[in-house]
Amino acid sequence: MNTHKDILDNLKTVCQCKGIKKGAFKKLIDEGKTTPGELNKASGAGSGDCQGRRCGPRIDDLLKSHPRE
Template sequence: MDQQDIIEGLKPVCLCRNVKKRVFLKHIATGMRTLEELRAATGAGSGPCGGKRCTPKILALLDETGGK
């Protein structure tokens, strides 16, 4: 893991719950492959915006990593 990977992992995906990208990547690495699984594991989508800001980012991560 290089410095750029570390910086990228610290970026928030869910602003309401302050869930970082690295948290989602860890869960994806353990086999989670759906938006619902990631939301349940992280609390993403349960903040004041109702997932309007993080849902597209989570779906993009799933696309990048081969999830659904």
């Protein structure tokens, strides 16, 4: 069952170029991804038009604020 926070995370876009939501990154972190490089490789983030200039800092912040479950 989705919590209210899960629903919001699935609406919040972290990588705008690729349309990848916060919830997708949190799922990858929970599956064991621990670095920005691993998240980018698994999700495709960082390979859009901006080459990660917009989403890179957000992904760094997410890794700090969402410890693996």
